[in-house]
Amino acid sequence: MNLDTTIDFDLKRFFRWWGGELAFLVPKSLLQHLRERHGSVIFTPSAQGFEVALLDDDERIVARRSVDVNQPDGFKQLKGQYPAMEKADFVLRLSADQALHKLLYLPAAAQENLRQVVGFELDRYTPFNAEQVYFSLIPLGSTEHAQLRILLIAAPKPRLDEQLANLTILGVQPHKVDYAPAAADFPQTRNAYNLLPDRFRRNGGKLGQSLQWLAGAALMLLLLAAMVLPVWLEGQAVESLQTRIKQLEKQNRAVDLQQSEIDALRAETQKLIDIKQQSPALLAVLNELSRLLNDETWLTHLHFSDNRMQIQGQSPAASALIGTLEGSEFFSDVSFVSPLTQDKTSGRERFQISMTVNTPVSIMQTDSADAADAESPDGGAEPISEPEPENTGEQGDE
CATH class of the missing domain: 3.30.1360.100 (General secretion pathway protein M, EpsM)
Known part of the structure; x- marks a missing residue:
């Protein structure tokens, strides 16, 4: 691994992906109360303006209208008819003639700085260079030859800027720009990218940010607990074992002392027995x-x-x-x-x-x-008579 390589890591994108993954773990009824936005409004470019489709949270079509850019009041009337559009996500969906997508196969080493590698050679894969398009890269896994499968989605800047300008005329600030053919060919990439330029992106609501930071703090606490708790438990077990060892050592010292006393008594007893056996009565x-x-x-x-x-x-x-x-x-x-x-x-x-x-x-x-x-363990020690003192004296008749 080359440690001098700069890794492109989009923190905001990561949190968006992470929040979407965590959303599957939250009950739908609770999620509806926590989410600031519900449903989506899809803007598909047309000859005179946009085809507008209002979708609910289950992506069912609630309403569909055509909006002329030259008559912005038409969109305001549509918003008046459907107040739910105020809390919906605005999505600009590009058609096949407004962007392109291509499947790339790259070496595994390119994963460290994928965007720089593709951006440097973008003119090899498309008719444009990196300065002429807005593009996103979606990893699709690896091949059997350890190559990376990357989906490239690129939109020429003039065409996308023109559609964003038309939305601005309607008073719409989109939350996301996607590409319809890519969603049809690769459904798993539907929420994995956003072609919206950074200057048009807006920060999420305070509640969403608070939930993200709260989830991040909870994750850090869980990771910290996962690292610290086993060490703490092992420390407690070691302290318990050390306490038990000290108790056993104290008992062993008492047993050793008693054994020493028993050995000393046995030696003295054996000494007296030897004296008795060696000296006749x-x-x-x-x-x-x-x-x-x-x-x-x-x-x-x-x-x-x-x-x-x-x-x-x-x-x-x-x-x-x-x-x-x-x-x-x-x-x-x-x-x-x-x-x-x-x-x-x-x-x-x-x-x-x-x-x-x-x-x-x-x-x-x-x-x-x-x-x-x-x-013997159950036998009593027989009293041992002391040796008779030397006797020197007279003895009478026998």
Whole structure:
């Protein structure tokens, strides 16, 4: 596209076309009240003047008369008989010998400045140049070869000026000039052009202009709403989503905090369980030790630390204690810490034995089952007993 090209855009013509298109959307009864003008008066040039036909809004002939230009009072009498002519549109309709029309085929690029292109080469299409005629161009669409179909209607200026001067003698200022053969050959172009020179055109009534500007303002508001409303709705949706996201983030932080607390409690619980599994229960160890030692054996000291236990005491046969203790699942690596000595008072042998304290397999399985129940969602956490403090002291007869 050539951006330096001047585009010929007739704003008044556009609004006339637009108003005509909008008129189809208005009920006929309402349109009759809104329109300032009703019906039309067709002036067809004749030998002595004009053939005048009064048409109603449905284009039905109400009256037809011949008017002589040399007798302008005849037209005044006709207006007196039909007061509706005061609000009718005056149309000068040219005959076949007063204008011409031709179908043109132009390249698509000519659409940007169509009037300048045709006006420059008008003498190729007609016997006249652009300065000798009043002409209008009506686009009729494109061909299958992407060419523009343009209807050219041209009227020589002397002939049209002569007819306009005759109408002025009758006291008539036309609203429109059209061409009868073009309307017959191309009915769709009937209201698409106006050969009336600009100096003869008059501004529309205030009501029509107000309606046009009101329709234009309404269209601009609708276009603005069509552009702004989706953006505003999207903004509202984004704000709603952001608010929802913030709420979810707040809930997620609370859940994460609770999960952190649960993980910390689980870690502490597992730590205690591990300590319990790694450290044998002293009550069971003491019970096992009491079961193994006979009634003749006394313990004077007992020390437990890091799964190692040392016991001191007296026994009639201290050397047999090593085998007895090693036969238990609770004890291993049983050995004397010092040589055996004889107690002169009691006659028993004094001993000091060191051994490793183990947790039997059966007890470990029981503890594992208890830990699994504690970690299950519906299982209660079993209280975990604290490790027994180191016990060093005398023990009586067993």
